[in-house]
Amino acid sequence: MTITCYWCGAPKTSKEHVPPRCLFPKTKDAPQLGNQRKNLIKVPSCNIHNCEKSGDDEYLMCILSVNILNNALAETHVKSKILRALKRSPRLMAACFGTHQDIAVSEDGGKALQPTAAVKIDDARLERCLEHMARALFFHKYGSRHEGSVRCTPEFVVAITGPDAIERNAQYEEFRRACDQAFEHQPKEGQNPGVFFYQFHPDPPDQMAALLRMTFYEGAKATAVFCAQQNAQADAG
Numbered sequence: 126m127t128i129t130c131y132w133c134g135a136p137k138t139s140k141e142h143v144p145p146r147c148l149f150p151k152t153k154d155a156p157q158l159g160n161q162r163k164n165l166i167k168v169p170s171c172n173i174h175n176c177e178k179s180g181d182d183e184y185l186m187c188i189l190s191v192n193i194l195n196n197a198l199a200e201t202h203v204k205s206k207i208l209r210a211l212k213r214s215p216r217l218m219a220a221c222f223g224t225h226q227d228i229a230v231s232e233d234g235g236k237a238l239q240p241t242a243a244v245k246i247d248d249a250r251l252e253r254c255l256e257h258m259a260r261a262l263f264f265h266k267y268g269s270r271h272e273g274s275v276r277c278t279p280e281f282v283v284a285i286t287g288p289d290a291i292e293r294n295a296q297y298e299e300f301r302r303a304c305d306q307a308f309e310h311q312p313k314e315g316q317n318p319g320v321f322f323y324q325f326h327p328d329p330p331d332q333m334a335a336l337l338r339m340t341f342y343e344g345a346k347a348t349a350v351f352c353a354q355q356n357a358q359a360d361a362g
Protein backbone atom coordinates (compact mmCIF):
# COMPACT_ATOMS: atom_id res chain seq x y z
CA MET A 126 0.00 0.00 0.00
CA THR A 127 1.33 3.47 -0.88
CA ILE A 128 1.64 5.80 2.09
CA THR A 129 0.10 9.14 1.21
CA CYS A 130 0.30 12.78 2.30
CA TYR A 131 -1.84 13.78 5.30
CA TRP A 132 -3.23 16.71 3.30
CA CYS A 133 -3.53 15.95 -0.41
CA GLY A 134 -3.19 12.18 -0.72
CA ALA A 135 -0.13 12.34 -3.04
CA PRO A 136 2.53 9.69 -2.36
CA LYS A 137 4.62 10.41 0.74
CA THR A 138 8.08 11.91 0.14
CA SER A 139 8.96 12.86 3.73
CA LYS A 140 7.66 13.12 7.24
CA GLU A 141 6.26 16.25 8.78
CA HIS A 142 6.56 16.95 12.49
CA VAL A 143 3.41 18.37 13.96
CA PRO A 144 3.81 20.93 15.37
CA PRO A 145 7.18 21.72 13.73
CA ARG A 146 10.10 20.35 15.72
CA CYS A 147 11.68 23.81 16.10
CA LEU A 148 8.92 24.79 18.56
CA PHE A 149 10.31 22.30 21.08
CA PRO A 150 13.44 23.40 22.99
CA LYS A 151 16.49 21.20 22.67
CA THR A 152 17.75 19.70 25.92
CA LYS A 153 21.12 21.44 25.49
CA ASP A 154 19.36 24.84 25.53
CA ALA A 155 17.24 24.09 28.58
CA PRO A 156 18.61 21.10 30.52
CA GLN A 157 16.55 22.14 33.56
CA LEU A 158 13.34 21.43 31.62
CA GLY A 159 14.22 17.83 30.81
CA ASN A 160 13.53 16.31 27.42
CA GLN A 161 10.88 18.45 25.71
CA ARG A 162 11.12 16.51 22.45
CA LYS A 163 9.56 13.26 23.67
CA ASN A 164 7.43 11.34 21.20
CA LEU A 165 6.88 14.17 18.74
CA ILE A 166 4.04 13.50 16.34
CA LYS A 167 4.96 12.75 12.73
CA VAL A 168 2.73 12.32 9.70
CA PRO A 169 3.53 11.32 6.10
CA SER A 170 3.81 14.34 3.82
CA CYS A 171 4.46 15.36 0.22
CA ASN A 172 7.00 18.13 -0.48
CA ILE A 173 4.33 20.79 -0.95
CA HIS A 174 2.65 20.13 2.38
CA ASN A 175 5.79 19.91 4.48
CA CYS A 176 5.97 23.06 6.61
CA GLU A 177 9.71 22.69 7.18
CA LYS A 178 10.44 22.78 3.47
CA SER A 179 8.46 25.98 2.98
CA GLY A 180 10.26 27.86 5.77
CA ASP A 181 6.93 28.57 7.45
CA ASP A 182 7.94 26.57 10.51
CA GLU A 183 10.44 29.21 11.70
CA TYR A 184 7.93 31.99 11.17
CA LEU A 185 5.39 30.08 13.24
CA MET A 186 7.97 29.41 15.96
CA CYS A 187 8.74 33.13 16.34
CA ILE A 188 5.14 34.35 16.28
CA LEU A 189 3.90 31.77 18.78
CA SER A 190 6.75 31.93 21.24
CA VAL A 191 6.68 35.69 21.90
CA ASN A 192 3.08 35.67 23.11
CA ILE A 193 2.75 37.63 26.33
CA LEU A 194 0.64 34.96 28.07
CA ASN A 195 3.17 32.16 27.46
CA ASN A 196 4.93 30.20 30.19
CA ALA A 197 8.58 30.48 31.27
CA LEU A 198 9.56 27.65 28.96
CA ALA A 199 8.75 29.85 25.95
CA GLU A 200 10.99 32.57 27.35
CA THR A 201 13.88 30.12 27.60
CA HIS A 202 13.25 29.11 24.00
CA VAL A 203 13.20 32.73 22.82
CA LYS A 204 16.49 33.49 24.56
CA SER A 205 18.28 30.54 22.98
CA LYS A 206 17.04 28.94 19.78
CA ILE A 207 14.92 31.82 18.52
CA LEU A 208 17.54 34.52 19.06
CA ARG A 209 20.02 32.34 17.16
CA ALA A 210 17.58 31.86 14.29
CA LEU A 211 16.87 35.61 14.11
CA LYS A 212 20.58 36.53 14.17
CA ARG A 213 21.21 34.06 11.39
CA SER A 214 18.39 35.27 9.19
CA PRO A 215 17.69 38.99 8.66
CA ARG A 216 14.84 37.88 6.45
CA LEU A 217 13.17 35.99 9.28
CA MET A 218 13.73 38.97 11.58
CA ALA A 219 12.10 41.33 9.08
CA ALA A 220 9.20 38.96 8.44
CA CYS A 221 8.45 38.53 12.15
CA PHE A 222 9.39 41.79 13.80
CA GLY A 223 9.95 44.30 11.00
CA THR A 224 6.71 46.06 11.86
CA HIS A 225 6.87 45.92 15.64
CA GLN A 226 5.32 48.73 17.61
CA ASP A 227 5.81 49.65 21.27
CA ILE A 228 2.61 49.45 23.27
CA ALA A 229 1.55 49.15 26.91
CA VAL A 230 -0.79 46.50 28.25
CA SER A 231 -2.43 45.57 31.50
CA GLU A 232 -1.80 41.93 32.33
CA ASP A 233 -4.46 41.63 35.00
CA GLY A 234 -7.06 44.10 33.81
CA GLY A 235 -5.79 46.61 36.38
CA LYS A 236 -4.44 50.10 35.87
CA ALA A 237 -0.74 49.22 35.95
CA LEU A 238 0.50 49.15 32.38
CA GLN A 239 3.50 47.11 31.30
CA PRO A 240 5.53 48.17 28.29
CA THR A 241 5.68 45.52 25.59
CA ALA A 242 5.71 45.31 21.81
CA ALA A 243 3.13 44.33 19.25
CA VAL A 244 3.96 42.76 15.90
CA LYS A 245 1.83 42.85 12.82
CA ILE A 246 0.99 39.30 11.92
CA ASP A 247 0.98 38.02 8.35
CA ASP A 248 -2.54 36.59 8.69
CA ALA A 249 -2.46 34.45 5.57
CA ARG A 250 0.87 32.91 6.49
CA LEU A 251 -0.13 32.23 10.09
CA GLU A 252 -3.43 30.67 9.01
CA ARG A 253 -1.60 28.47 6.52
CA CYS A 254 0.72 27.25 9.29
CA LEU A 255 -2.20 26.59 11.61
CA GLU A 256 -4.06 24.72 8.87
CA HIS A 257 -1.02 22.47 8.28
CA MET A 258 -0.99 21.52 11.94
CA ALA A 259 -4.74 21.10 12.21
CA ARG A 260 -4.92 18.77 9.20
CA ALA A 261 -1.91 16.81 10.36
CA LEU A 262 -3.39 16.35 13.85
CA PHE A 263 -6.67 15.20 12.31
CA PHE A 264 -4.75 12.62 10.27
CA HIS A 265 -2.83 11.51 13.34
CA LYS A 266 -5.97 11.24 15.46
CA TYR A 267 -8.38 9.62 13.00
CA GLY A 268 -6.03 7.85 10.59
CA SER A 269 -7.45 9.51 7.47
CA ARG A 270 -7.35 12.85 5.67
CA HIS A 271 -9.99 15.48 6.25
CA GLU A 272 -11.31 16.22 2.77
CA GLY A 273 -13.41 19.27 3.51
CA SER A 274 -12.24 22.78 4.29
CA VAL A 275 -10.63 23.86 7.58
CA ARG A 276 -10.93 27.28 9.17
CA CYS A 277 -8.29 28.22 11.72
CA THR A 278 -8.54 31.16 14.09
CA PRO A 279 -5.66 32.29 16.30
CA GLU A 280 -6.93 33.35 19.72
CA PHE A 281 -3.96 35.59 20.47
CA VAL A 282 -4.48 38.54 18.14
CA VAL A 283 -5.45 42.01 19.30
CA ALA A 284 -6.49 45.02 17.27
CA ILE A 285 -4.37 48.05 18.09
CA THR A 286 -5.28 50.33 15.20
CA GLY A 287 -8.41 51.32 13.32
CA PRO A 288 -11.62 53.04 14.40
CA ASP A 289 -13.26 49.72 15.30
CA ALA A 290 -10.34 48.34 17.36
CA ILE A 291 -12.35 48.33 20.59
CA GLU A 292 -15.27 46.48 19.00
CA ARG A 293 -12.99 43.96 17.35
CA ASN A 294 -11.19 43.30 20.61
CA ALA A 295 -14.52 42.75 22.35
CA GLN A 296 -15.38 40.16 19.67
CA TYR A 297 -11.99 38.46 20.06
CA GLU A 298 -12.50 38.36 23.80
CA GLU A 299 -15.94 36.82 23.43
CA PHE A 300 -14.54 34.21 21.06
CA ARG A 301 -11.78 33.33 23.54
CA ARG A 302 -14.30 32.97 26.34
CA ALA A 303 -16.47 30.66 24.23
CA CYS A 304 -13.44 28.51 23.37
CA ASP A 305 -12.33 28.38 27.01
CA GLN A 306 -15.78 27.20 27.98
CA ALA A 307 -16.05 24.59 25.21
CA PHE A 308 -12.67 23.03 25.95
CA GLU A 309 -12.35 23.51 29.69
CA HIS A 310 -13.05 19.88 30.60
CA GLN A 311 -11.86 18.13 27.44
CA PRO A 312 -8.89 15.76 27.66
CA LYS A 313 -5.50 17.09 26.58
CA GLU A 314 -3.22 15.14 24.26
CA GLY A 315 0.49 15.64 23.58
CA GLN A 316 3.58 14.32 25.33
CA ASN A 317 5.21 17.71 26.00
CA PRO A 318 2.28 19.81 27.24
CA GLY A 319 4.49 22.71 28.39
CA VAL A 320 5.27 23.28 24.71
CA PHE A 321 2.13 21.99 23.06
CA PHE A 322 -1.08 20.10 23.68
CA TYR A 323 -4.24 19.65 21.64
CA GLN A 324 -7.86 18.87 22.31
CA PHE A 325 -10.39 17.42 19.89
CA HIS A 326 -13.90 18.19 21.06
CA PRO A 327 -15.71 14.85 21.57
CA ASP A 328 -19.06 16.28 20.56
CA PRO A 329 -18.69 18.95 17.83
CA PRO A 330 -21.77 20.77 16.48
CA ASP A 331 -23.60 19.09 13.56
CA GLN A 332 -22.16 21.16 10.74
CA MET A 333 -18.59 20.32 11.80
CA ALA A 334 -16.63 17.15 11.09
CA ALA A 335 -14.33 18.00 14.00
CA LEU A 336 -13.43 20.84 16.33
CA LEU A 337 -9.88 21.26 17.59
CA ARG A 338 -8.02 23.57 19.93
CA MET A 339 -4.22 23.81 19.95
CA THR A 340 -2.35 25.36 22.88
CA PHE A 341 1.29 26.45 22.64
CA TYR A 342 3.45 27.26 25.67
CA GLU A 343 0.26 27.23 27.78
CA GLY A 344 -0.58 30.70 26.46
CA ALA A 345 -0.94 31.01 22.68
CA LYS A 346 -4.06 29.20 21.47
CA ALA A 347 -5.76 28.57 18.14
CA THR A 348 -8.98 26.87 17.18
CA ALA A 349 -9.69 24.86 14.01
CA VAL A 350 -13.12 24.06 12.60
CA PHE A 351 -13.22 21.11 10.19
CA CYS A 352 -16.23 21.73 7.97
CA ALA A 353 -18.40 18.71 7.25
CA GLN A 354 -18.16 17.37 3.72
CA GLN A 355 -21.42 18.82 2.32
CA ASN A 356 -20.33 22.32 3.35
CA ALA A 357 -17.02 21.87 1.61
CA GLN A 358 -18.80 20.93 -1.60
CA ALA A 359 -21.20 23.84 -1.29
CA ASP A 360 -18.22 26.18 -0.80
CA ALA A 361 -16.48 24.81 -3.86
CA GLY A 362 -19.62 25.00 -6.00
Ligand SMILES: [Zn+2]
Nearest residue numbers: 130133171174
Ligand atom coordinates in the same frame (compact mmCIF):
# COMPACT_ATOMS: atom_id res chain seq x y z
ZN1 LIG B 1 0.43 16.92 0.06
